[in-house]
Amino acid sequence: MYPKLIHQKTKEAMVKIPLAGLRYLSRYPREKKIIVEINTADIVRINSAETLDEIINEARLDYALGNFSRHKTAKSLIAALRA
Numbered sequence: 001m002y003p004k005l006i007h008q009k010t011k012e013a014m015v016k017i018p019l020a021g022l023r024y025l026s027r028y029p030r031e032k033k034i035i036v037e038i039n040t041a042d043i044v045r046i047n048s049a050e051t052l053d054e055i056i057n058e059a060r061l062d063y064a065l066g067n068f069s070r071h072k073t074a075k076s077l078i079a080a081l082r083a
Helices: 040-046 049-065 074-082
Strands: 022-028 033-038
Touching (some): 033 040
Antiparallel strands (some): 022 033
């Protein structure tokens, strides 16, 4: 018999952000970025509370366990995200 392989699937959480909940602040054309504010009341209205709680708790756990990285430049962050 072959040994059973155990695979853990990562749970992905998705948050929907309504366009009406975004407020434009500024942009950086050279970097092709914009800065916006997100109205949390609109996020809560659209998404179930369970999803948001899961995301926040998972982020807190990752931070407590040291599962994060620091970047001094946007280029290093983008490179890490693409890897």
